[in-house]
Amino acid sequence: MDFSSFLTSLGTSFVIFIVLMVLFAWLSTRQGNAVVYYPNRIVKGMEPWEGGSRTRNPFAWIKEALSSSEQDVINMSGIDTAVYFVFLSTVLGILVLSGIVLLPVLLPIAATDDGVKKNEHTSNTTSNGTFSDLDKLSMANIEVKSPRLWAFLVATYWVSVVTYFLTFKAYQHVSALRATALMSNEVKPEQFAVLVRDLPNATSGQTRKQQVDTYFKSIYPETFYRSMVVTNNKEVDKIWGELEGFKKKLARAEAIYALSQRNGQGTRPTNRTGFLGLCGKKVDSIEYYNEKIKELTQKLEAEQKVTLREKQQGSALVFFTSRVTAALAAQSLHAQMVDNWTVTEAPEPRQLIWSNLAIKFYDRIIRQYVVYIVVFLTIVFYMIPITFISAVTTLKNLRKLLPFLKPIVDIAALKTVLEAYLPQLALIIFLALLPKFLFFLSKTEGIPSGSHVIRAASGKYFYFIVFNVFIGVTIGGTLIASIKTIEEKPNSVFDMLAKSLPGNATFFLTFVALKFFVGYGLELSRIVPLIIYHLKRKYLCKNEAELREAWFPGDINYVTRVPSDMLIVTIVLCYSVIAPVIIPFGVLYFALGWLVLRNQALKVYVPAYESYGRMWPHMQTRIISALFLYQVTMLGYFGVMRFYYTPILVPLPILSLVFVIVCRKKFYGAFCHTVLEVASQELKETPHMEQIFKSFIPPSLISNKQEDEHFEDALSQVSRSESSV
Amino acid sequence: MDFSSFLTSLGTSFVIFIVLMVLFAWLSTRQGNAVVYYPNRIVKGMEPWEGGSRTRNPFAWIKEALSSSEQDVINMSGIDTAVYFVFLSTVLGILVLSGIVLLPVLLPIAATDDGVKKNEHTSNTTSNGTFSDLDKLSMANIEVKSPRLWAFLVATYWVSVVTYFLTFKAYQHVSALRATALMSNEVKPEQFAVLVRDLPNATSGQTRKQQVDTYFKSIYPETFYRSMVVTNNKEVDKIWGELEGFKKKLARAEAIYALSQRNGQGTRPTNRTGFLGLCGKKVDSIEYYNEKIKELTQKLEAEQKVTLREKQQGSALVFFTSRVTAALAAQSLHAQMVDNWTVTEAPEPRQLIWSNLAIKFYDRIIRQYVVYIVVFLTIVFYMIPITFISAVTTLKNLRKLLPFLKPIVDIAALKTVLEAYLPQLALIIFLALLPKFLFFLSKTEGIPSGSHVIRAASGKYFYFIVFNVFIGVTIGGTLIASIKTIEEKPNSVFDMLAKSLPGNATFFLTFVALKFFVGYGLELSRIVPLIIYHLKRKYLCKNEAELREAWFPGDINYVTRVPSDMLIVTIVLCYSVIAPVIIPFGVLYFALGWLVLRNQALKVYVPAYESYGRMWPHMQTRIISALFLYQVTMLGYFGVMRFYYTPILVPLPILSLVFVIVCRKKFYGAFCHTVLEVASQELKETPHMEQIFKSFIPPSLISNKQEDEHFEDALSQVSRSESSV
Known part of the structure; x- marks a missing residue:
């Protein structure tokens, strides 16, 4: 990829972003879309366009987001969301503070040297397709053993110290947030x-x-x-589910009948009793459902008694x-x-996973280990079954195995498309289902609360994404080819990582830019939920309850959001010193993210639970893990640069470990339990x-x-x- | 060492044991020795020869020990002592159950083969000085790859299973003991x-x-x-200590004066006020001490006020x-x-280490890590300073550095002795002071309770003793010579251990025998405390308080006793399958130990604290550590025997790890805390x-x-x- 194509990609992303912004500004002011753009306010019984934001000013939302306080977020969306913003602003702070020092210092130092031409080892960099203009601004442009490397070494320390300081401050802040929320005088x-x-x-x-x-x-x-x-x-839930289903169907049938009466026809809706309503006897829906409900209500009551007693x-x-x-x-x-x-x-009652409560002690431990092993295998070897499936599901095989597809498959246009996408199909499906799979695995561990399951799933997804996207892309094929070297010298992984990092800077720059322009553009404009809502409203929904279901936004979805952010943290930190130009991209990602999600938190998403910031320790540990990866990589990269004073960096990874342990010792206890000085606060009223x-x-x-x-x-x-x- | 010299050594030990036994039988029935042989009873205000044990029957104590119940031990010496007996009887059980199966099965299998002659690899065994008679009864006598090895493989499993089963049972028992003691209705x-x-x-x-x-x-x-x-x-303790010292001196001076009056002389004792009473003004002791006490009492009161307020x-x-x-x-x-x-x-109030209480959180953590590092260095490198000191403190150097010693050193007889022992002197002093040093280190960690310090010191001593005595003797010089091999193939340590084990069987047989015959003989007969007591009584003690101090026995001293027992456990387990003849020696050690210490616990030692069996989890973990070492060694030894089915043993060490984790999960919590269902038992009276x-x-x-x-x-x-x- 040369410089112009990089700019083109960047420009395209930016244009998409602008288009989505304009769309948002236009769509969000229309009355009918309020439920898509302001559901959280509506759920809380507030006016969607409170405070005069229904103006034609397309930037009003930005002003609102910026002027909102942490307390506003807590009121609208709870502590967990506020903690997520602490995370975003902490990372933003780290990147800004790093950028302020690194950009003006390191870029001139790098640009005025000309190691790219001289250094032998960078030959593989250019062959990887990096354009020379960016290379000139990176550490790869420094001559080996050059004293200029001192600046980069100090920069490595600076980024680490900034990270320690800000995450520590943030930990204190979150801990106080949690304490304040827990000691609230309201009865929970x-x-x-x-x-x-x-x-x-x-x-x-x-x-x-x-x-x-x-x-x-x-x-x-x-x-x-x-x-x-x-x-x-299990039994009573099933009956209750059926009953609720019939109640919904009855409401729907009644709505249809009412509509039909209004139209002057008055035909009573009918349905078939067989499988999926496709076969069986045709009956009058309202009568049939009423009967069913009566029957099931009795059954439910009997089952309730049995359940409670036996x-x-x-x-x-x-x-x-x-x-x-x-x-x-x-x-x-x-x-x-x-x-x-x-x-x-x-x-909380709403996040209690009832079916996991009865799992026994050792059963839970065994489940946990089994799940860990499965996750480990998934992370490391997920390509094997996918490659296998891809190999099998070629067009040729499909035609052989499923002959009835032949006429469809033989259409020329479709054939081309299928031939192009079929090999990746398994991978795409896998990646789409992965978060759900990890969520399922975490639930299987026997965890009793919903928020804990989400934390566990998010952790697993983090490992998957960092291992496969970051390390996978960077080292790529090199790793497998030289697996022998690694066996003999395990720390050569970091050498290799260090060697292949600069070559991939452009890839990740584009990746980050795409993420924030297109990702946050889609997030803000809510195009997909909007379309789905309008389709459902037009063709499916017959009453208020169904409509509400159609627009109800769900929560922020930490399972994938936090690991994705973490991936960006990892990438930007690892490149921060090697190619400081990545820092502004990181800053933009987190600044834009903060802004867009502030809007979404205040107006769109409805939190599904409240865990009082228990996600934070995980976030903090993972930021420091990213820092650790960065430090070790830098150690390797300075080694590649044959810099004599590289060992000066050795204390850094150790410091990170100590820092994590200290934070854990100091703060973590209060995140696992409700601390007594908090619980002993007086209540407003007797519970x-x-x-x-x-x-x-x-x-x-x-x-x-x-x-x-x-x-x-x-x-x-x-x-x-x-x-x- | 050939067979006859082994027998001689065994015989000598046995004779010493018999002599000590007879001495004990004779000495313990004399009225004047009651305070040496029955102090625990006297402290508890009981009759020394209760239940008619002051007969001339020299074996009465055995009957008493055997007929005493666990409850007797708890009443006389507390839960900790009872738990120590659980430990002894558990190990005894393991060895007896192992011996019952291993001896009649493995010995004939080994004896009827003749691998010693055929096997190439055992040539180094004989060269190590093992006598062939014992070798014939060991695994070394089996031909390599022989199917007879199956029996030894099954035996390895049998010993492990027996250990798991009995330690698990014992853990349950100790846990119940602890619970019962803690839920007692007496106010503690x-x-x-x-x-x-x-x-x-x-x-x-x-x-x-x-x-x-x-x-x-x-x-x-x-x-x-x-x-x-x-x-x-600190200050108030110092003054109080001085005051108590003067009070004692006063009592002593008064006793001397009273004695002198009775003798008709009536001379008042005098002393000098200067350094150690050797120089300074001569004063009347009773007056002087009275004055000092008055002065110090005032000072103490003032200091008490200051301490409590400021x-x-x-x-x-x-x-x-x-x-x-x-x-x-x-x-x-x-x-x-x-x-x-x-x-x-x-x-408990009596075991509170007041000076450690104010140490801060992170200070404690840092102290702990520093202590761990010091202990690690001590265990691994203690020989370095000792070798250095030995090299310096030769007779020649001594004469040069301390010329005033010349006349003494030049005496011919003394010279010979000094020349023989001076090189080892540093080592002997080091080994004698080691437990105290480890105790000091453990105290420095900032632990608030005495029993915890003892547990910590005992753990450190265990690692020292197992690492240095067992692994040191077994591998010895081989290890250092082949340090290169180990660097390349770390698991070759176990191979080496496996290879050198059979050669050292005799050494350890003699060692165990010496330990139980001479060690327990001395323990039971209490010759040393007896002599010290009588000397003190005759020449030093002037009043009741001083006499009591002279005979007061102290407690069982777990710091060194438990690790020594653990060393025997490790040795016997490791040899149990290789040379099953060691099992009877182990059985004898623990049976005799149980018997002798039962007597001592009931009659002699006065426990210094009560920790309600908190030592047990450490004991259990260390038994399993010994088992783990044994399993890994066997894995190596079967490898040396080139047995195809060696991998069948691989699950064993893993099983041990799982077993330790399961026990820890299940039982350990209740040893760290007082469990609520225990604490909620009703008390006899309001506290x-x-x-x-x-x-x-x-x-x-x-x-x-x-x-x-x-x-x-x-x-x-x-x-x-x-x-x-």
């Missing part, structure tokens, strides 16, 4: 509950319920309120009347054997314990009938009269 | 207190005392009782009125920053909080005056009226 149900797993076998004649109640009442005689035994809800499992939620007791209990060992009566903090208890009942177990009849056994009131003080 | 002061370290800087105008009280009262409004701020007691440090003991709260608090995070308000369980509080006041701070005047600031009653419910 999860702060009064703990999750108890791994109950030992109950003694005969004792129900699970009694077992849990006796145990906790004896330890916490004053603050124990009530317990909720976890039940196996499907109790070795796990429970225990409620206390005091936040402090719940915080204390969640951090303490209750039984002599650690694999009994495991007590942990209860997640309504009954309401707290009810908020944890899964919807499929909520009964429509008289409450007292049902709440037995698993949910039970057995001990209420005694224990609720 | 340490169960009502927590140790709080790393207090943040107090806000201005607030004393440490107020800071601690406010903080804990807000979190535990109902159960907080009172706090005791840790003070810097030397408060960033650490405190906090008392609760409930065991459950103390247990909860000790396990929970109190502050948002983990390095503030660190709360841990309070150790007398004032008494609990007082038991933690260090002796140097206890005032003789009116209490109320003194207990301010650090000990304070400020909040008592408010908080004690």
